[in-house]
Amino acid sequence: MARKTGSHSDITGPRVRAAALQLFARDGFAAVSMRQIAAEVGVQAGALYLYTPDKQALLFDLLKAHMDDVLSHWAAEPKGTGPQAALEAFVRFHIRFSLTRAEAVFLSYMELRNLTPEHFAQIEALRRAYEDQLEAILEDGQAAGIFAVPDTKLATMAIIAMLTGVNTWYREGGRLSRDRVEQIYQDMVRRAVQA
Amino acid sequence: MARKTGSHSDITGPRVRAAALQLFARDGFAAVSMRQIAAEVGVQAGALYLYTPDKQALLFDLLKAHMDDVLSHWAAEPKGTGPQAALEAFVRFHIRFSLTRAEAVFLSYMELRNLTPEHFAQIEALRRAYEDQLEAILEDGQAAGIFAVPDTKLATMAIIAMLTGVNTWYREGGRLSRDRVEQIYQDMVRRAVQA
DNA sequence: GTCTATATGTTGATAGAC
DNA sequence: GTCTATCAACATATAGAC
Structure with a gap:
C-alpha cells in the first residue's frame, strides 16, 4: 500500500x-x-x-479497456420498459458514448488488424457480446410484434454501423446539438424497424 | 506508339x-x-x-482512381423515375459496388490520414460529390412530399454509413445472398425516410 | 526497364549505470 | 523508476551498371 x-x-x-x-x-x-x-x-x-511488455500489448490494453468500458456502461444504463424503450436507450447510449470516447472508438475498428490472432479473438468476442445486446432487443420486439425486421442480425449490423458513423462527421459546436442528433437517429431507427 | x-x-x-x-x-x-x-x-x-514518384503518390493514385470509379459508375447507373426509384437505385448500387471493390472501399476510409493535406482535399471533394448525389435524391423526395426526413444531410450520412457497413461483415457464400442483402437494406432505408 | 549497391535515417527492444 | 547507450533490422529513396 x-x-x-x-x-x-x-x-x-x-x-x-x-x-x-x-x-x-x-x-x-x-x-x-x-x-x-x-x-x-x-x-x-x-x-x-x-x-x-511491447507495443502490441499497449494496443491490446487500450482496445480491451474500451470494450470493457462499453459493456459495463451499457449494463448500467437505464433501459425503460419494453423493446421500444430499450431500442431508444441503445441508440442514445451508443451515440453519446461513442462521441465521448471518440478516440477509443476510432481505434477499436481501425486497428483490429494490428492485433495478434489471440488478442483479436478476445476483442472480437467482446464486440460480439455488445452487438448481441442490440440483437436481443430487436428479437424481443419482433416476438412482441412491435418490430418487423426481416433479419435481426442484419438489422443489428445496419443500426450499429449507422450510429457509429456519427463519429466521422459530428463536431462539437456544429450545426446540430448532440441531443438533436440523437433524436433524429432515434427517429430513423424506430421507423426502419417498427411493424 | x-x-x-x-x-x-x-x-x-x-x-x-x-x-x-x-x-x-x-x-x-x-x-x-x-x-x-x-x-x-x-x-x-x-x-x-x-x-x-514515392509511396505517398501510390496511395493517392489508388484512392483517386477509386473515387473516379465510383462517380463514373454511379453516373452511368439507371435510376428509374422519381426519388423513390432513385433512392432504391442508390442503395443497390452502393452495396453492389462496395462489395465488388471491397479493398478500394476499405482503403478509402482507412487511409485518408496518410494523405498529404493537398491530396486529402482532393479525395475529400470527390467523396463529398458522391454524398451530394444521395442528398439530392433525398431533397427531391422531401420536396415532393414522398420522404420525410428532419435533416437531409444527416440522413445522407446515416444511410451511407449503414450501407458501407455491409463490407465489414458480408462474405461471399454466407447465410444471405448479395441480392437478399440489397433487398433488406433497401427496405430498411425506404422505411427510415418515407413520409 | 530492371538490377545491384548503397546512403541515410528510423524502428522496437534491451543492458547496465545511477 | 528512469536514463543513456546501443544493437540489429528495417525503412524510403537514389545512383549507376547493364
Missing part, C-alpha cells in the same frame, strides 16, 4: 496509455513510434517498457 | 498498383514496405520508382 517516495509508476502508466491512445488514433498504430509516445509522456523510450 | 521489345512498362505499372492496393488494404499503408510491394510484383524495390 505504501507509496514509494519519488515513484511515478502509479501515474506514469496511465499517462503512457493516454498518450498512446491519442497518437494511435491520430496517426495509426503502425505509424507511431515508441519514441513519439515517450516524448509525449516526457520520458525516454526505454522507460515505456516498465509499463508494457 | 511502337512497343519496345522487352518492355513491361505498360503492364508492370498496373501490377504495382494492384499489389499496393491489396497489401495496403490488408496490412495498412504504414505497415507495408516498398520491398513487400516489389516482391509481390516480382521486381526489386528500386524498380517501383519507375512507376510512382
Whole structure:
C-alpha cells in the first residue's frame, strides 16, 4: 500500500496509455513510434517498457479497456420498459458514448488488424457480446410484434454501423446539438424497424 | 506508339498498383514496405520508382482512381423515375459496388490520414460529390412530399454509413445472398425516410 | 526497364549505470 | 523508476551498371 517516495509508476502508466491512445488514433498504430509516445509522456523510450511488455500489448490494453468500458456502461444504463424503450436507450447510449470516447472508438475498428490472432479473438468476442445486446432487443420486439425486421442480425449490423458513423462527421459546436442528433437517429431507427 | 521489345512498362505499372492496393488494404499503408510491394510484383524495390514518384503518390493514385470509379459508375447507373426509384437505385448500387471493390472501399476510409493535406482535399471533394448525389435524391423526395426526413444531410450520412457497413461483415457464400442483402437494406432505408 | 549497391535515417527492444 | 547507450533490422529513396 505504501507509496514509494519519488515513484511515478502509479501515474506514469496511465499517462503512457493516454498518450498512446491519442497518437494511435491520430496517426495509426503502425505509424507511431515508441519514441513519439515517450516524448509525449516526457520520458525516454526505454522507460515505456516498465509499463508494457511491447507495443502490441499497449494496443491490446487500450482496445480491451474500451470494450470493457462499453459493456459495463451499457449494463448500467437505464433501459425503460419494453423493446421500444430499450431500442431508444441503445441508440442514445451508443451515440453519446461513442462521441465521448471518440478516440477509443476510432481505434477499436481501425486497428483490429494490428492485433495478434489471440488478442483479436478476445476483442472480437467482446464486440460480439455488445452487438448481441442490440440483437436481443430487436428479437424481443419482433416476438412482441412491435418490430418487423426481416433479419435481426442484419438489422443489428445496419443500426450499429449507422450510429457509429456519427463519429466521422459530428463536431462539437456544429450545426446540430448532440441531443438533436440523437433524436433524429432515434427517429430513423424506430421507423426502419417498427411493424 | 511502337512497343519496345522487352518492355513491361505498360503492364508492370498496373501490377504495382494492384499489389499496393491489396497489401495496403490488408496490412495498412504504414505497415507495408516498398520491398513487400516489389516482391509481390516480382521486381526489386528500386524498380517501383519507375512507376510512382514515392509511396505517398501510390496511395493517392489508388484512392483517386477509386473515387473516379465510383462517380463514373454511379453516373452511368439507371435510376428509374422519381426519388423513390432513385433512392432504391442508390442503395443497390452502393452495396453492389462496395462489395465488388471491397479493398478500394476499405482503403478509402482507412487511409485518408496518410494523405498529404493537398491530396486529402482532393479525395475529400470527390467523396463529398458522391454524398451530394444521395442528398439530392433525398431533397427531391422531401420536396415532393414522398420522404420525410428532419435533416437531409444527416440522413445522407446515416444511410451511407449503414450501407458501407455491409463490407465489414458480408462474405461471399454466407447465410444471405448479395441480392437478399440489397433487398433488406433497401427496405430498411425506404422505411427510415418515407413520409 | 530492371538490377545491384548503397546512403541515410528510423524502428522496437534491451543492458547496465545511477 | 528512469536514463543513456546501443544493437540489429528495417525503412524510403537514389545512383549507376547493364
